[in-house]
Amino acid sequence: MDRRQRKTRTAIFQAFTDLLEQKTYSALTVQDIIDAADIGRSTFYAHFETKDELLKAMCTEIFAHVFSEEIMQEAHHDFSDRDSFKDRLTHILCHLQEKQQSIRGIFSGECGEIFMRYFREYLFQVFDRHLPDDGEVPRAYRLNHAVSSFAETVRWWFREHNNAYTPEEVSAFYFACVPL
Amino acid sequence: MDRRQRKTRTAIFQAFTDLLEQKTYSALTVQDIIDAADIGRSTFYAHFETKDELLKAMCTEIFAHVFSEEIMQEAHHDFSDRDSFKDRLTHILCHLQEKQQSIRGIFSGECGEIFMRYFREYLFQVFDRHLPDDGEVPRAYRLNHAVSSFAETVRWWFREHNNAYTPEEVSAFYFACVPL
DNA sequence: TATGATAACAAACAAGTTGTTCTGTAAAGA
DNA sequence: TCTTTACAGAACAACTTGTTTGTTATCATA
Incomplete structure (x- = not known):
């Protein structure tokens, strides 16, 4: 990619994340x-519609960063192992924590909802093939519940208690309330 | 309230709900x-800023409708009783089902997020004084989890399986996954 | 280093949206 | 009936969006 393009792209990203800490997404204009x-x-519109x-x-x-190892590991790991699944989720939390600076603005405003929607899409893939079968309650409901709970766990973690708990602790909270 | 005001207000509400089934909230103009x-x-702006x-x-x-009985019952019911709490939640689901027509549009679009935010505010009040104390996991986390799970349960119910399950069944699903 | 390709720029554009303000009209309520 | 008040319609400035144009600067590479 052309150096000029890279420079412009990162400048836009940076401005975007900065501004999201001051204004809400809908109040933010191009x-x-x-x-x-x-x-x-015209440069902006050359990059984004x-x-x-x-x-x-x-x-x-x-x-792409947060789930990078997820995608890499897919061929190697045994997904049915519960401990390894817990490790996977903890790993995701670690990656999110690393990206904390860039994410903070996105997460807090109303566009946190859009972020959450994408986040859930990825999580659905991760959870779908791990969720055990279990009569009584429909699988679709349990899958939605597991994914939603994890996504909301992350939101809670970032919003209220950003550095109060470690990824391992948060992961433990989740598995205490949502036993898989 | 002046009859003309009432008429205008309901006309606006009706138009709003109708349009939300065709367009997204942000694409919808005044x-x-x-x-x-x-x-x-000028009439619109006389009613809403x-x-x-x-x-x-x-x-x-x-x-105000969905939680009406909630507010009324507050003085009479014993909230520590688990069965009565399950009944309360089931009641809320029933009320939501009644309002299904007006809610459908709001719920589906991106403004479903705004709806959810208000919904959660009410739910926090309902859940807060019922949640039992239980070591290990922070109360704040468990409260957030219980509320989020219920809100997401409702969203799932309305989105994917609107008439596939009764309020009682949905309530049972919830308590199966989130034992209070 | 010279050169063709391409990204960035500034400026101007039409079209649409927002929120305000005005005047005359019609309906409500006492 | 008479006073109050809400509504309609139109016009308004300010702003936003997305596109277009011609020019300049930067890049990759031969």
């Missing part, structure tokens, strides 16, 4: 981003 | 609502 990134109007596309691109980039 | 409600521009205020007012009105 003009704001352009001004903060100090780029030309809309503000939503920008957010989507950011989420994709973040999750 | 002008769309004005046209659909067939009212003057912004589109967000309209959504907020709708949510408030819906929850």
Whole structure:
């Protein structure tokens, strides 16, 4: 990728994350981003069609990092092992913690909802093939419950108690309330 | 309240819910609502300052209905009784089902997130004084988990399987996965 | 180093949205 | 009936969005 493109792209990302700590997503205009990134109007639209596309691109980039080992490990690990699954989730929490700076703004505003939606999509894939069969309650409900609970656990962790608990502790809380 | 005001207000609400089944919340303009409600521009702004205020007012009105008995019963019921708490939640599900028509549009779009946020606020109050103390896992986490799980249960119920399950069944699913 | 490709820029553009303000009209309520 | 008040309609400035144009700067590479 052209060095100029990279420079512009990161400038936009940086401006976007910075601004999200001051304004809400819907209150944020493309003009704001352009001004903060100090780029030309047409340049922005050469990179992203809309503000939503920008957010989507950011989420994709973040999750590519957060779930990178997930994707790598898929061929090697035994998913039916419960301890290894707990380790996987803890790993995801660690990666999220690393990206904490970039994520904080996205997470807190109303676009946290969009972030959560993407997050859940990834989690569904991770949880789907691990969830054991268990009569009585429909599988679709249990899958939704496990994924939602984990996603909300992360949101709670970041929002209220950012550095109060370690990934291992948070993971333990989750498994205490959602025994898989 | 003046009959004209009532008429206008309901016309706006109706137009709003109708339009939300066709467009997303952010794609929906005040002008769309004005046209659909067939009212003057200044009339809309005499009732609501912004589109967000309209959504907020709708949510408030819906929850006033959904939680009406909750508020009434507060003085009479014993909240520590687990069976009565299950009944309360089932009641809430019944009320939501009644309002299903008005809610469907709000629930599905991105403004479902705003709806969810208000919903969770009410639920926190309901759950807060029922949640038993239980060492190990922080109370704040368990409260968040119980509330989030219930809210997500409702979302799942409405989204994927609207009439596939009764309120009693859904309530049973919830208590099977989140034993209080 | 010279050169063709391409990304960035500034400026201007139309089209649409927002929220306000005005005047005249019609309906409500006492 | 008479006063009050909500509504309609129109016009308004300010802003946002997304596109287009011609120019300049930067890049990769021969």
